[in-house]
Amino acid sequence: MTMADVKRVLNARLICGEELLEKEVHSACGSDMMSDVLAYVKDQSVLLSGLVNPQVIRTAQMMDMVCIVFVRGKEPDPMMISLAESCGIVLMTTEHRMFTACGLLYENGLRGGGMPK
Amino acid sequence: MSDMAFCYIVPGDDFTRAGEASADVKSRLKMLGLPTDVIRRVSIAMYEGEINMVIHAGGGEAEVRLDNGAIYMELRDRGPGIQDLSLAMKEGYSTAPENIRSLGFGAGMGLPNMKKYTDRMEIESAPGEGTTVKMWVNCPGI
Ligand SMILES: Nc1ncnc2c1ncn2[C@@H]1O[C@H](COP(=O)(O)OP(=O)(O)O)[C@@H](O)[C@H]1O
Ligand SMILES: [Mg+2]
Numbered sequence: 001m002t003m004a005d006v007k008r009v010l011n012a013r014l015i016c017g018e019e020l021l022e023k024e025v026h027s028a029c030g031s032d033m034m035s036d037v038l039a040y041v042k043d044q045s046v047l048l049s050g051l052v053n054p055q056v057i058r059t060a061q062m063m064d065m066v067c068i069v070f071v072r073g074k075e076p077d078p079m080m081i082s083l084a085e086s087c088g089i090v091l092m093t094t095e096h097r098m099f100t101a102c103g104l105l106y107e108n109g110l111r112g113g114g115m116p117k
Numbered sequence: 118m119s120d121m122a123f124c125y126i127v128p129g130d131d132f133t134r135a136g137e138a139s140a141d142v143k144s145r146l147k148m149l150g151l152p153t154d155v156i157r158r159v160s161i162a163m164y165e166g167e168i169n170m171v172i173h174a175g176g177g178e179a180e181v182r183l184d185n186g187a188i189y190m191e192l193r194d195r196g197p198g199i200q201d202l203s204l205a206m207k208e209g210y211s212t213a214p215e216n217i218r219s220l221g222f223g224a225g226m227g228l229p230n231m232k233k234y235t236d237r238m239e240i241e242s243a244p245g246e247g248t249t250v251k252m253w254v255n256c257p258g259i
Contacts, residue, residue: 033221035230039229041234049221054133054134055133058135062136062160063157
């Protein structure tokens with residue numbers, strides 16, 4: 001699916017990265033612990049998180065992830081938004097909680113991106 | 118490409134800025150056209166090391182060199198040092214305070230991640246004197 005599909009499935013609001021929405025994404029990862037995200041590189045492209053601080057953007061950047069979805073209606077601050085823009089990362093926010101958001105994306109074909117080694 | 122070196126001061130008082138050095142290294146390695154997986158492994162290992170310097174040691178210095186077929190990273194701090202290295206290397210071991218955990222770090226996965234993503238890692242640390250972490254990621258041709 002594309003990031004535009006992710007947005008639609010999660011009924012999410014786009015925060016930045018409109019021009020990137022037609023890019024395809026195949027796998028995702030949901031976590032509030034950044035070291036857990038960093039532990040399993042499997043070409044995930046979407047990060048779902050309830051955590052809101054600049055290190056969430058940095059973590060996605062290090063992992064070459066292209067999209068961050070904040071769950072539970074969390075909102076990034078302007079500094080995080082400009083960091084994401086400079087890294088070419090799409091930000092969106094959904095009212096869904098983590099479990100539901102992950103479930104909806106899974107149901108629509110997104111996968112976890114392989115087993116941890 | 119040999120002999121290229123990048124140096125950074127990692128400020129210890131601003132968690133929001135942690136990762137700037139790693140991000141800069143990542144974009145420089147990209148410009149040099151190195152393989153994606155090499156760049157990602159370097160970025161993640163250095164980022165975890167940078168975060169550790171900020172949350173456990175009050176900041177420090179980072180140096181990255183392209184040298185003899187490997188990307189070499191050296192992270193030096195003058196923090197409290199690591200009391201028990203083999204304990205610190207265990208997955209899940211962390212002395213990070215609760216406020217750090219609420220920021221998404223302190224899961225005790227940093228050092229294990231750094232070891233996993235690099236081809237070689239050496240830590241020199243003495244209590245009260247600081248810590249130096251050296252890491253190598255092989256990249257034939259540089
Ligand atoms: N640069 C450092 N200076 C002092 N102690 C460190 C440093 N890096 C790591 N440590 C110690 O090693 C432990 C494990 O580190 P790590 O695996 O990165 O987990 P975390 O950072 O999540 O606690 C830390 O909790 C800390 O006690
Ligand atoms: Mg750590």
